Amino acid sequence: MLSISAHKLRIIYLKKILAIVTIISIYTQAAVLHASITSSSSFTFELNSKKSETAKDTTYIKALNEKALHLRYFKTDSLLFFANKALHLSEEIKYTAGKSNALLLLANYHSDHGNNKEAISYYKKALTESKNISGSNIQLAIMNSFARSYYYNGNYAKSLSIYLEAVELATDAGNLKMLAVMNENIANLYKAQKDYEQALVFLKKSIKLNDSIANDLNSAKTYSNFASVYGEIGNFEHAMFNINKSITIFEEYNNIRWIAHSYRIKGDIYLKQQKYDWAIRWYDQSALLYNKIKNNRGKIELLNGLSYAYYGLEKDSISEVYAVEAYTKAQNINSISNVEIASNILYKIGKRKHDYENALTYLEVYKQVTDSLSKTENGHSLRMLKTKMDRDSQKETSAVVSKLELAKKQSFVYIIIAILLIWSVITFMMSKSRKAHKKLNTELQLKQVVLQNREEELEEINQTKDKLFSIIAHDLRGPIGALLDVLNMMKSGDIAISEFRDFVPKLIKDVDHISFTLNNLLSWGQTQMNGATTNSTTVELNSLVENNINLLAETAKNKSIILVNEMPERLHIFSDPDQIDIVIRNIISNALKFTPKGGVITVDAQVKYQFIEVTIKDTGIGMSDEALNKVFAQNGTYTTFGTNNEKGTGLGISLCKEMLENNGGNLWAKSKIGKGTSFYFTIPKGQDNYHQQIAG
Known part of the structure; x- marks a missing residue:
C-alpha cells in the first residue's frame, strides 16, 4: 500500500511540474508578443517624426504596410491607421505596389470584422491595382484572401472560381509556395462540404509542394488541416500524429496565432473521442493565447468547442455561457457555420433544462441555417x-x-x-x-x-x-x-x-405564420404565371380596411396595440379588390409584428388628383435606410423577426409592390429607428356611384 501511494504521489508531482512548464512556456510567448505589440507605439512616434520628403519614399510606405500586416491579429486600430496612411501616400506618388498592399490590408481588416460589403470592395480595388504590377506575388496574395472571404461567408462557388484562377496564375509563374497554399484552401472548401476524401487529395498535393520547397511553416499549417480532416472521419491516430507534428513546428517558430489554432484542433480531436476533460485542457491553453490576439473566427470555434465539452460533462450552465457568447460573436461577423453549431448546442441545453420556449427557438434557428447551408x-x-x-x-x-x-x-x-x-x-x-x-x-x-x-x-x-x-x-x-x-x-x-x-x-404562432406565408406564396405564384390577370372594378376602400382591421383585431389585442381607422367615408378605388385586400392585410400585419406592446397603428387616406394615397403608420421600432433599401430591393426577400419574435416571409412587400403596380399604383415607405415606419401606396380613384345618383 505504501509503495502504491508513493507511486501515485510521484505521478501527481510529475503532472504538476508538466503543467507549470506549460504555463511558463505560454506566458513566455505572451511576453514576447506583448513586447512586439508595445514596439508599435514607438514605431508610430518614429513615423510621425519623419520629414515630409521621407513620407513620400517607397521604403517608408513599405514599412507602413509591413507594420500594419504584423498588427492584424493584435492591434486592429493601429492596422487601420497604418494601412490608410500607406494608401494615402501611395496615391500621392502613384506607387502601385504600395497602394495594392494597403488596399489588401484594409480588405482583410473589414473581413475580420464581418463588414463583407466593404471587404469585397477593397479586395476588388486591390486586385485591379495588382494587375498593373509585374510578378504574381501580390496578385496571388490578394486572390487568396479574396477567395477566403467568400469561403467564410459560405459562397463556395465564388471562392472556388477565384482559387482556380489563382492556381493557373501560380502554375504559369512557377510560384510553388502560393500553389501549395491554394491547394490547401481548396481542400478546406471540400471539407466544409464534408467531402473529406477530396479534401485529402488536395492536402496531399499541398504537402508535396511544401516539401519540395522545404517550407516548414506552411507544412505545419497543412499538417494541422490534415489533423482536422482525420479527426472528422474518426482516424484519431493519424489526426493526433499530424497535430503534434504541426505544434512542434509552430512552437519552434513561436507563431502564437497558429499555436493557439493547433491547440484548439487538438482539443477538437479529444472532443470527437468524447475525452471531454482532455479537450477542455487543450481548449484552455488555446484560450490563453487567443486572449492575447484578435482572431474572431478562431475564438468563436474555440468557444463552440468548450460549450460542447462542458455539455458532454453535463455542466450545462457553463456550456450555455460559452454557447451564447459564440452565438453572439458569430452573428456579429456573419459566420453562418458557427451560428449553426452554437444554435444546435443551445437547443440541446434548453431541451435538457426543460426550457422548451428557448429550445424551440434555437431549434428553428438551427433548422433555418442548416437548410440554408x-x-x-x-x-x-x-x-x-x-x-x-x-x-x-x-x-x-x-x-x-x-x-x-x-x-x-x-x-x-x-x-x-x-x-x-x-x-x-x-x-x-x-x-x-x-x-x-x-x-x-x-x-x-x-x-x-x-x-x-x-x-x-x-x-x-x-x-x-x-x-x-x-x-x-x-x-x-x-x-x-x-x-x-x-x-x-x-x-x-x-x-x-x-x-x-x-x-x-x-x-x-408557427402554424399561423405558415398559413399566412402560404397565402402570400400562392398569391405571388399566381402573379408569376403566364396569363394571370388583374380584374379591376370600383370598390369602397373603407370597407376593405375595416374588414382587415377586424380580421387582425385579435393579434392587436394580444400585443395591446390600438388599430385606428381614420379613413374618410365613401372613398372609391378602381382596382382588383382581392389584390388590394392582400396589400392592406400584409402591411398592417407587418406593422403589428414590429410595433411593441402599447403601440398605435393608424390607417388614413387622402385624394391626390386621379389617385387615392393610403398611409399606414405605426409607432414601432423602425428601420435604418440600409434595411429599408433591402426591403424594396428588386427580387429581394429580406426578413427579420418582430418584437415578439414573429417571423416574416420576406415576400409580403415584394408581393404588395407587384400587385399595386399591376393595378396602376405605387408603394414606398419612410422609417426612422425608434420612431416607427409609415408605408404609403397609391391606387387609381374610382367613380362614386352614390354621388352620381344624387346628382342625377
Missing part, C-alpha cells in the same frame, strides 16, 4: 459545374482567338511566299484566308449571342427559383421541421403530454 451546398455542386463550364467556355473562346491570330500569321507567310511565285496564287490565298477569318468570326459572334441569350434566360429563371426556395427553406421548412421534431419527441416519449402543452403557444 444545405440548399447553398446543393446549389454549389451546380454552381461549381457552371463555374467550370464558364472557365472552359472562356478557354474555348481564347482558343478561337488564338486560331484567328495563327491564321493571320499563316496568311501573311503564304502571301510573302506567293509574291515570289504567281500573282494569281497570291490572290487566291488571300481570298481563301479572308473567307476563313470571316467564317470563324461569324461563328464566334453567333456563339456569343447564343450564350448571352441563354445566360439571360437562366438568370431570370434562377431569380424566380431562388425566391421560391428561399421562402420554402427559411420560412416554411424551419417551423414545420420544428413542429415535426416536437411531435416525434412526444411520440418517442422524450417529452410528456404535460410538457408538450408548454410548446403549444409557440406552435400555434
Whole structure:
C-alpha cells in the first residue's frame, strides 16, 4: 500500500511540474508578443517624426504596410491607421505596389470584422491595382484572401472560381509556395462540404509542394488541416500524429496565432473521442493565447468547442455561457457555420433544462441555417459545374482567338511566299484566308449571342427559383421541421403530454405564420404565371380596411396595440379588390409584428388628383435606410423577426409592390429607428356611384 501511494504521489508531482512548464512556456510567448505589440507605439512616434520628403519614399510606405500586416491579429486600430496612411501616400506618388498592399490590408481588416460589403470592395480595388504590377506575388496574395472571404461567408462557388484562377496564375509563374497554399484552401472548401476524401487529395498535393520547397511553416499549417480532416472521419491516430507534428513546428517558430489554432484542433480531436476533460485542457491553453490576439473566427470555434465539452460533462450552465457568447460573436461577423453549431448546442441545453420556449427557438434557428447551408451546398455542386463550364467556355473562346491570330500569321507567310511565285496564287490565298477569318468570326459572334441569350434566360429563371426556395427553406421548412421534431419527441416519449402543452403557444404562432406565408406564396405564384390577370372594378376602400382591421383585431389585442381607422367615408378605388385586400392585410400585419406592446397603428387616406394615397403608420421600432433599401430591393426577400419574435416571409412587400403596380399604383415607405415606419401606396380613384345618383 505504501509503495502504491508513493507511486501515485510521484505521478501527481510529475503532472504538476508538466503543467507549470506549460504555463511558463505560454506566458513566455505572451511576453514576447506583448513586447512586439508595445514596439508599435514607438514605431508610430518614429513615423510621425519623419520629414515630409521621407513620407513620400517607397521604403517608408513599405514599412507602413509591413507594420500594419504584423498588427492584424493584435492591434486592429493601429492596422487601420497604418494601412490608410500607406494608401494615402501611395496615391500621392502613384506607387502601385504600395497602394495594392494597403488596399489588401484594409480588405482583410473589414473581413475580420464581418463588414463583407466593404471587404469585397477593397479586395476588388486591390486586385485591379495588382494587375498593373509585374510578378504574381501580390496578385496571388490578394486572390487568396479574396477567395477566403467568400469561403467564410459560405459562397463556395465564388471562392472556388477565384482559387482556380489563382492556381493557373501560380502554375504559369512557377510560384510553388502560393500553389501549395491554394491547394490547401481548396481542400478546406471540400471539407466544409464534408467531402473529406477530396479534401485529402488536395492536402496531399499541398504537402508535396511544401516539401519540395522545404517550407516548414506552411507544412505545419497543412499538417494541422490534415489533423482536422482525420479527426472528422474518426482516424484519431493519424489526426493526433499530424497535430503534434504541426505544434512542434509552430512552437519552434513561436507563431502564437497558429499555436493557439493547433491547440484548439487538438482539443477538437479529444472532443470527437468524447475525452471531454482532455479537450477542455487543450481548449484552455488555446484560450490563453487567443486572449492575447484578435482572431474572431478562431475564438468563436474555440468557444463552440468548450460549450460542447462542458455539455458532454453535463455542466450545462457553463456550456450555455460559452454557447451564447459564440452565438453572439458569430452573428456579429456573419459566420453562418458557427451560428449553426452554437444554435444546435443551445437547443440541446434548453431541451435538457426543460426550457422548451428557448429550445424551440434555437431549434428553428438551427433548422433555418442548416437548410440554408444545405440548399447553398446543393446549389454549389451546380454552381461549381457552371463555374467550370464558364472557365472552359472562356478557354474555348481564347482558343478561337488564338486560331484567328495563327491564321493571320499563316496568311501573311503564304502571301510573302506567293509574291515570289504567281500573282494569281497570291490572290487566291488571300481570298481563301479572308473567307476563313470571316467564317470563324461569324461563328464566334453567333456563339456569343447564343450564350448571352441563354445566360439571360437562366438568370431570370434562377431569380424566380431562388425566391421560391428561399421562402420554402427559411420560412416554411424551419417551423414545420420544428413542429415535426416536437411531435416525434412526444411520440418517442422524450417529452410528456404535460410538457408538450408548454410548446403549444409557440406552435400555434408557427402554424399561423405558415398559413399566412402560404397565402402570400400562392398569391405571388399566381402573379408569376403566364396569363394571370388583374380584374379591376370600383370598390369602397373603407370597407376593405375595416374588414382587415377586424380580421387582425385579435393579434392587436394580444400585443395591446390600438388599430385606428381614420379613413374618410365613401372613398372609391378602381382596382382588383382581392389584390388590394392582400396589400392592406400584409402591411398592417407587418406593422403589428414590429410595433411593441402599447403601440398605435393608424390607417388614413387622402385624394391626390386621379389617385387615392393610403398611409399606414405605426409607432414601432423602425428601420435604418440600409434595411429599408433591402426591403424594396428588386427580387429581394429580406426578413427579420418582430418584437415578439414573429417571423416574416420576406415576400409580403415584394408581393404588395407587384400587385399595386399591376393595378396602376405605387408603394414606398419612410422609417426612422425608434420612431416607427409609415408605408404609403397609391391606387387609381374610382367613380362614386352614390354621388352620381344624387346628382342625377
